[in-house]
Amino acid sequence: MKHVSILIPEGHISLTNIDGTYQILSEVNSFQIAMGKPPLFAVQLVGLSKEASLRNGLFTIKPDVLIDEIEKTDLIIIPALFGEHEQSMALNQEFIPWIIQQRENGAEIASFCVGAFFLAATGLLNGKQCATHWRLANEFRAAFPDVNLVDDKIMTEENGLYTSGGAYSYLNLLLYLVEKYAGRDTAILIAKAFMIDIDKNSQSPFIIFQGQKTHNDEPIKKAQEFIETNFQEKITVDQLADMLAIGRRNLERRFKKATSNTVSEYIQRVKIEAAKKSFETDRKNISEVMYDVGYSDIKAFRTIFKKITGLSPIDYRNKYTKKVEKLEVA
Template identity: 60%
Template structure:
């Protein structure tokens, strides 16, 4: 039997993560019982105090046990947290030495969504790939430069440390863990029972790119604005460096450092974000959208679009276009 400890942090935590994990793992136990087999998950909630009141004052949870009473566990689940991250980390600092000691004793640890910040604060994610909600990826990257942020991934698995992407993608990680511990059949049945899209591995289609501008490099900020205002035109790195009075090599280095993208990557993402918005409206076909955002090569446009979003332009349009457009496409 695998002992699972779901943490109940101080502050504003995700009740959905806590209840959802308990519910889905409990379902596995029920499925096993129906098959004449013993339960696999021994699930408990543990916190720093009893009861644990959300900072919003809406929900109160009785963790059952304090972490000081949990001497040995096999799997730790860290739910998402919300609010001022500095305050959240400070309020929950007593968790970190306990998580570290449990991991060193053989426990595995899974963070859900923004819970990755709590796991990273322990230092265990240094040198490991990490997923979190795409909206917080840049903040995470700056705060924990030793971790390897993969903001397009739904989940990661590194040496017994698991992380998941944003919001309800935590269910994908739970199904992944079920398959790892109980096999493919259990994972498929759980996915079907809870209507979870099994084997989904990217959150790219959901990312809204607005450019990383929380820095103080004026030349880069001006270049970002120029790229965003002129994305339909052919703009080169040399043009930008010359326009803003910076040597090319220095400009590329500063741009990457400030935005976490190369200049070319940034230009591509701005173009693709414009294409996504046009395809969501459904008023133009893929070729028209391609030309509108400055591409003339269909193969190149499709390749970059899929690299950024994980979907082809046609797949993206079919997924996000208005209902009337989808109906028209189905009738053709």
């Protein structure tokens, strides 16, 4: 039987991650028992104190055990911790050496959504891939430059360290873990019981590109604003360099450092974001939208669109423009 420790950090955390994990792993045990097999998971809520007050006292969780009561665990679940990262770290600093020690003893670790910030703070993700919510990708990269953030992925696995993307994508990571520990048949049963899309593997279709302007390089911000205002036109690096009176190589270096994108990547993402919005709200065909955002080659447009969103233009339009059908009354 695998011992699973669901962490109950102090502060503003995801109750959904905690309750959802508990429910799904408990249901796996129920399936095992129904098939005449022993339960697979021993699940415990693990905290720093005997009672954790959440959401300004609106909810209270009483952990089963405290960290110093557990000598060894097999899997640690880190739920999303919201709010200021520094404050969350200060409140939950005592978890860090315990997590590191359990890792050294062979434990696997899974973080959900922005729980990746807490896992990264242990240093265990350095040099490894990691997923988190796409909205905080730039903040994560700035805080943990030694971690290889892949903000398009629903989940990552590397040597027993697991991370999931934003919000409810934690369910997909849970399914993955269920399949790993209990087999594909059980994972399919859980997917059907909880109505989870078992094949979802990317959060690219959900990403809203908002630019990266949390830096302090003002000339680069001007370049970004120019791109976002004139994306329908042909914009070159030389044009931006001349406009800002900055050398081309210096501009490219500073732009990449500030935005985590090259100039050409940024232009592409702005164009594709405009195309996405058009597909979501207008009834224009693919070619019309393509021309509106400054592309003239349909093959190039399709290729770049799919690279960024994970879907073809027509699949994206169909996904987000379906009319809501009225429910039939029996």
